[in-house]
Amino acid sequence: MAAPTVAKVTSVFRQKLFKDKVALVTGGATGIGKTITQELLYLGCNVMIASRKADNLKAAVTEIQGNLPGCDVRWTECNIRKEDSVKKMVSTTLEQFGKIDFLVNNGGGQFYAPTSEFSLKGFNAVVETNLTGTFLCMKEELNQSCLLSFMQT
Numbered sequence: 058m059a060a061p062t063v064a065k066v067t068s069v070f071r072q073k074l075f076k077d078k079v080a081l082v083t084g085g086a087t088g089i090g091k092t093i094t095q096e097l098l099y100l101g102c103n104v105m106i107a108s109r110k111a112d113n114l115k116a117a118v119t120e121i122q123g124n125l126p127g128c129d130v131r132w133t134e135c136n137i138r139k140e141d142s143v144k145k146m147v148s149t150t151l152e153q154f155g156k157i158d159f160l161v162n163n164g165g166g167q168f169y170a171p172t173s174e175f176s177l178k179g180f181n182a183v184v185e186t187n188l189t190g191t192f193l194c195m196k197e198e199l200n201q202s203c204l205l206s207f208m209q210t
């Protein structure tokens with residue numbers, strides 16, 4: 058008897074619940090962001106993933122398309138700390154998909170280090186990414202399109 062097929066992507070929500078919606082996921086090529094991206098695709102969204110490293114983005118798109126054949130997932134480079142880069146991310150997504158329904162503010166992170174050894178430059182990098190970067194994404198989404206925003210950082 059053949060072994061049962063195990064779905065690579067699933068959700069507690071009904072498949073195609075978000076049919077034809079468009080989501081933009083920052084940091085969508087790795088970790089939690091990649092998992093969110095795949096669930097949104099499973100639910101019927103078309104998804105743009107965005108972050109700094111093009112190699113990671115390309116590899117994630119290939120992997121996700123293997124897990125969810127026929128899904129529409131695309132990538133664009135963006136450093137959320139830079140306003141021009143955020144503007145371009147949003148306008149590219151609108152050009153390619155025509156709208157943005159959901160923004161997932163997942164891109165970010167921090168360094169693990171004792172406070173006494175944490176450089177000011179490192180602290181500023183974390184604040185500029187998690188706080189300023191999320192602000193820039195939300196502001197640009199509101200200015201150009203978006204309705205709903207999920208925050209994670």
Ligand SMILES: CCC/C=C/C(=O)SCCNC(=O)CCNC(=O)[C@H](O)C(C)(C)COP(=O)([O-])OP(=O)([O-])OC[C@H]1O[C@@H](n2cnc3c(N)ncnc32)[C@H](O)[C@@H]1OP(=O)([O-])[O-]
Nearest residue numbers: 165166167168169170174175176178179180182183186187
């Ligand atoms: C309870 C668990 C919860 C877990 C939550 C998670 O988030 S899980 C994981 C989530 N995932 C991640 O966190 C993924 C990684 N996170 C990222 O990539 C984030 O974007 C970032 C904001 C943390 C790094 O922003 P960036 O790319 O701009 O950073 P950069 O490399 O260019 O460094 C800038 C400066 O930082 C300094 N510095 C360096 N190392 C340390 C250190 N160990 N310590 C202190 N400081 C350090 C150094 O001064 C450096 O300057 P230099 O010396 O180069 O002139």
Ligand SMILES: NC(=O)C1=CN([C@@H]2O[C@H](COP(=O)(O)OP(=O)(O)OC[C@H]3O[C@@H](n4cnc5c(N)ncnc54)[C@H](OP(=O)(O)O)[C@@H]3O)[C@@H](O)[C@H]2O)C=CC1
Nearest residue numbers: 084087088089090108109110135136137163164165166210
């Ligand atoms: N794992 C955990 O326990 C927890 C995680 N979080 C938060 O959840 C989010 C995802 O974390 P996780 O999946 O664990 O870690 P990852 O390191 O896998 O994800 C972080 C993502 O953020 C992107 N990113 C970082 N800096 C920038 C930037 N300046 N511009 C655009 N994208 C950026 C990275 O892509 P790239 O390097 O290509 O730019 C990467 O894809 C983070 O914001 C993290 O702080 C919060 C609580 C707990």
